[in-house]
Amino acid sequence: MTTARILDFIRTRRPDGPCLVMDLDVVRDNFLSFRKALPDSSIFYAVKANPAPEILRLLAGLGSSFDCASVAEIEMAMKAGATAARVSYGNTIKKERDIARAHALGVSMFAVDSHEEVEKVARAAPGARVFCRVLTDGEGAEWPLSRKFGCVPQMAVDVLVYAHQLGLVSHGVSFHVGSQMTRLDAWDSALGDARRVFDKLARQGIHLKMVNMGGGFPTRYLKDIPTAQAYGQAILASLRKHFGNHIPETIIEPGRGMVGNAGAIKAEVVLVSRKSDEDDVRWVFLDIGKFGGLAETMDEAIRYSIVTPRDGDAMSPCVLAGPTCDSADVLYEKTPYPMPVSLTIGDEVLIEGTGAYTTTYSAVAFNGFEPLRSYVI
Numbered sequence: 001m002t003t004a005r006i007l008d009f010i011r012t013r014r015p016d017g018p019c020l021v022m023d024l025d026v027v028r029d030n031f032l033s034f035r036k037a038l039p040d041s042s043i044f045y046a047v048k049a050n051p052a053p054e055i056l057r058l059l060a061g062l063g064s065s066f067d068c069a070s071v072a073e074i075e076m077a078m079k080a081g082a083t084a085a086r087v088s089y090g091n092t093i094k095k096e097r098d099i100a101r102a103h104a105l106g107v108s109m110f111a112v113d114s115h116e117e118v119e120k121v122a123r124a125a126p127g128a129r130v131f132c133r134v135l136t137d138g139e140g141a142e143w144p145l146s147r148k149f150g151c152v153p154q155m156a157v158d159v160l161v162y163a164h165q166l167g168l169v170s171h172g173v174s175f176h177v178g179s180q181m182t183r184l185d186a187w188d189s190a191l192g193d194a195r196r197v198f199d200k201l202a203r204q205g206i207h208l209k210m211v212n213m214g215g216g217f218p219t220r221y222l223k224d225i226p227t228a229q230a231y232g233q234a235i236l237a238s239l240r241k242h243f244g245n246h247i248p249e250t251i252i253e254p255g256r257g258m259v260g261n262a263g264a265i266k267a268e269v270v271l272v273s274r275k276s277d278e279d280d281v282r283w284v285f286l287d288i289g290k291f292g293g294l295a296e297t298m299d300e301a302i303r304y305s306i307v308t309p310r311d312g313d314a315m316s317p318c319v320l321a322g323p324t325c326d327s328a329d330v331l332y333e334k335t336p337y338p339m340p341v342s343l344t345i346g347d348e349v350l351i352e353g354t355g356a357y358t359t360t361y362s363a364v365a366f367n368g369f370e371p372l373r374s375y376v377i
């Protein structure tokens with residue numbers, strides 16, 4: 001699934017050390033697929049998934065908007081060509097002075113999930129639009145977002161009433177079903193919650209306009225995933241079911257689904273060894289690990305597809321680990337990873353589908369290893 005352009009780049013440029021190579025053509029295809037799958041939804045790319053300037057510029061040019069979690073991300077999106085009107089400050093946890101800076105840059109849409117955060121926005125960005133995030137159960141997500149963000153729907157009602165009282169524009173409801181969501185129906189119950197929040201506010205004379213349906217769209221790792229089209233159909237059916245003929249403005253915020261399959265990491269086998277002569281599980285150490293960008297292997301949550309030059313030879317289970325001197329730097333051990341028996345020190349491997357949540361998760365210089373380099377082609 002890694003594109004010929006990426007393979008050519010690695011073959012001809014022979015970059016030294018581990019690196020991510022991103023193919024912009026794939027990002028463009030992904031954007032167009034999302035737009036086709038949900039033609040009435042605005043696309044706010046979640047910048048944190050991969051903020052490479054070339055990617056932001058491409059998406060800005062295609063008409064994307066941007067979901068940003070910090071002032072630095074807002075500045076990156078604007079530098080790439082997005083106007084402030086196309087930026088959402090989607091983090092529910094912001095310093096008041098950062099809200100003020102975003103407001104000064106012209107950003108006028110902010111996420112909240114508490115009364116306390118509403119007060120900050122009301123002081124630092126008077127008159128802005130806010131949307132309140134509701135909790136979801138994350139059931140079916142391979143990288144769930146737990147209970148850190150959002151509040152229960154009844155509290156969302158109170159938060160949005162409070163925002164209205166403080167002179168903000170209560171604009172809508174948001175949720176995130178959990179990242180790498182492989183269940184098509186995951187949006188349904190959250191859209192039901194959103195509708196109930198809309199109704200309760202309408203009874204108080206506050207008319208919400210927008211539902212932000214978040215990210216969660218998956219990347220193909222080892223298992224097949226449904227198409228963007230299938231997600232679009234399921235989401236549209238749920239929107240009709242819960243909102244009937246009064247479907248509000250909608251937003252989606254794909255991160256992983258926009259860039260995950262557009263990148264591959266070239267890495268190298270540093271050591272193949274055993275812990276005892278009787279061991280039938282070998283240890284394979286790569287020159288990249290949890291601290292070099294593969295943080296999503298935490299709890300073995302994301303299982304990447306790894307291509308080796310010896311695929312086709314007999315396989316046997318391996319523990320896969322990174323190169324640093326931290327014992328947490330093990331990628332797959334509970335469920336060993338099958339690798340060719342003939343795999344040898346110095347072999348180059350390709351870790352596929354690594355365009356999202358890798359460069360941004362790589363440490364600056366743990367153990368002296370440089371941060372994950374990236375090439376965007």
Ligand SMILES: *Cc1c(COP(=O)(O)O)cnc(C)c1O
Pocket residue numbers: 046048049067090091176178179180214215216217253254255256257
């Ligand atoms: C991280 C994040 C996203 C992107 O999630 P994916 O699962 O990568 O699509 C979207 N919205 C918000 C608010 C986020 O924090």
